[in-house]
Amino acid sequence: MSSTVSAHAGQAAEQPEAAPSRSWRRATGDLALGWRQRTLWGYLGWQDIKQRYRRSVLGPLWISISMGVLATGLGILYAALFQNDYRQFLPYVATGLLIWNFISGCVLEGSEVFISNEGLIKFLPAPLTLHVYRLVWRQTLFFLHNLVIWAILVVIFPQPLGWSLLLALPAFALLVVNGFWVAVLSGIIATRFRDIPPIIASVVQLVFYMTPIVWDYGQLAKNPNVAERARLAELNPVMHFLEILREPLLGEPIVWRHWVVAGAITVLGWVAALLVLRNYRSRVAYWV
Amino acid sequence: MVSIDIQNAYVDFPIFDAKSRSLKKAVLGKAGGRIGTESKVPIIEALRDISVSVRQGQRVGLVGHNGAGKSTLLRLMSGIYEPTRGRARIEGKVAPVFDLGVGMDPEISGFENIMVRGLFLGMTRKQMQERVDDIAEFTELGDYLSMPLRTYSTGMRVRLALGVVTSIDPEILLLDEGIGAVDSDFLAKARDRLNALVERSGLLVFASHSDEFLVDLCDTAIWMDHGQIREQGPLREVLAHYKGRDVVAELAERR
Numbered sequence: 047m048s049s050t051v052s053a054h055a056g057q058a059a060e061q062p063e064a065a066p067s068r069s070w071r072r073a074t075g076d077l078a079l080g081w082r083q084r085t086l087w088g089y090l091g092w093q094d095i096k097q098r099y100r101r102s103v104l105g106p107l108w109i110s111i112s113m114g115v116l117a118t119g120l121g122i123l124y125a126a127l128f129q130n131d132y133r134q135f136l137p138y139v140a141t142g143l144l145i146w147n148f149i150s151g152c153v154l155e156g157s158e159v160f161i162s163n164e165g166l167i168k169f170l171p172a173p174l175t176l177h178v179y180r181l182v183w184r185q186t187l188f189f190l191h192n193l194v195i196w197a198i199l200v201v202i203f204p205q206p207l208g209w210s211l212l213l214a215l216p217a218f219a220l221l222v223v224n225g226f227w228v229a230v231l232s233g234i235i236a237t238r239f240r241d242i243p244p245i246i247a248s249v250v251q252l253v254f255y256m257t258p259i260v261w262d263y264g265q266l267a268k269n270p271n272v273a274e275r276a277r278l279a280e281l282n283p284v285m286h287f288l289e290i291l292r293e294p295l296l297g298e299p300i301v302w303r304h305w306v307v308a309g310a311i312t313v314l315g316w317v318a319a320l321l322v323l324r325n326y327r328s329r330v331a332y333w334v
Numbered sequence: 335m336v337s338i339d340i341q342n343a344y345v346d347f348p349i350f351d352a353k354s355r356s357l358k359k360a361v362l363g364k365a366g367g368r369i370g371t372e373s374k375v376p377i378i379e380a381l382r383d384i385s386v387s388v389r390q391g392q393r394v395g396l397v398g399h400n401g402a403g404k405s406t407l408l409r410l411m412s413g414i415y416e417p418t419r420g421r422a423r424i425e426g427k428v429a430p431v432f433d434l435g436v437g438m439d440p441e442i443s444g445f446e447n448i449m450v451r452g453l454f455l456g457m458t459r460k461q462m463q464e465r466v467d468d469i470a471e472f473t474e475l476g477d478y479l480s481m482p483l484r485t486y487s488t489g490m491r492v493r494l495a496l497g498v499v500t501s502i503d504p505e506i507l508l509l510d511e512g513i514g515a516v517d518s519d520f521l522a523k524a525r526d527r528l529n530a531l532v533e534r535s536g537l538l539v540f541a542s543h544s545d546e547f548l549v550d551l552c553d554t555a556i557w558m559d560h561g562q563i564r565e566q567g568p569l570r571e572v573l574a575h576y577k578g579r580d581v582v583a584e585l586a587e588r589r
Contacts, residue, residue, distance in 0.1 A: 067416045172454060332348065333348075
């Protein structure tokens, strides 16, 4: 390992200034070094999951079970409320929920990613993005556990699955790539401004109801009384990410508009995250 | 070439109190005028104008009072802190032993902790598996390595941490105090291993308050005072100036 760390040799400047610490090479180097340590975060991510269920008899199976209970309960409740057929609505709610769990996990834990790893950041030299890789990997593992529920429900209540199911793979990949920039961006900003995590937590709670998870967007849009308001959901970026993955998983027709929006957000988000990483990467150790 | 070169480096910590760390000031401050702008954040200059260069084969002791900046300097040398002003250039594979609780999971076994530590220090899983037996033998922990780490005493944790860093052929070894928790027999063993390491391919920087350890492990020293380097040179001279008496001679007499 070799590294050069330098800044202006300015005399008694008022503000700490840092020039070569802020370089694109350092930012991308951090990402590359983090990727090279995948054995480490792969191990730590598994460890995080095992840790949570240590000494319990069923272990990580609890992830799937609690998801199954929640999805069944909510599915039956909202099917009754909206007077839908539960055979169709239960898989709909369950699939939406498990995708939502991944998204909200990345967003919620993303803002705390550096704050909660304070000890490691201060005591072991490691690339900053290591913690982000670990977080996204952990959420991916949670998602895979939850996917069991989807598989069970699709067997019990057959869905019109087709070749479009293959689209689920790139869709999930896109979700992972977005989870990464969200964690980098909000993680760095939240380390500096500690009000960010509670703000994000309350917004996420609201967004859950603004996203068609326990309600059906198409159904509300058809109802002339609420169609206007339902269309507001289009402004919710989470909806587009949810749809690109839920459509193939349930064999629904693919709406390409969602892919376009999701793709555009991915590019914008990464540009913002890379900028913040470039400028403030070296400050995180000072801020935590 | 393994080396540490630090020139005129500063480490300034911004101290955000609950108010200045919040968005409120940044947002409301703009609306209301100039109150609460960034420059109002108080700064602690933990290290000031540090220039050090350490070359391969050197064993440097860090002395100074509590809060003099020893640990911060070690973290600057490890690359955890990049200097806010000045330059720091570190060439070589860094292996720090700072806080013994960090990077160790109390719930998993000693073996697994050896693995995690090794991975953090840039080893691969296979490389660590090859070294596990050697570490087990060196630490003398035996069957205890299968027990969760929370059952370990402080001294046993130090043994584990030292066992890992000395087994992975690091080039830059950075040790903070705290390793004093081990008994003298083990320390003698560790010293031989550390010295062998430094001779092979590395350098060592060791912060300590214990004269015995310093004399055992180091040949040169840096005296830190209020975030600045007060003196650097041969261990005997620096220690004598720091303590006000010839500590090395006293120790030699006693032995």
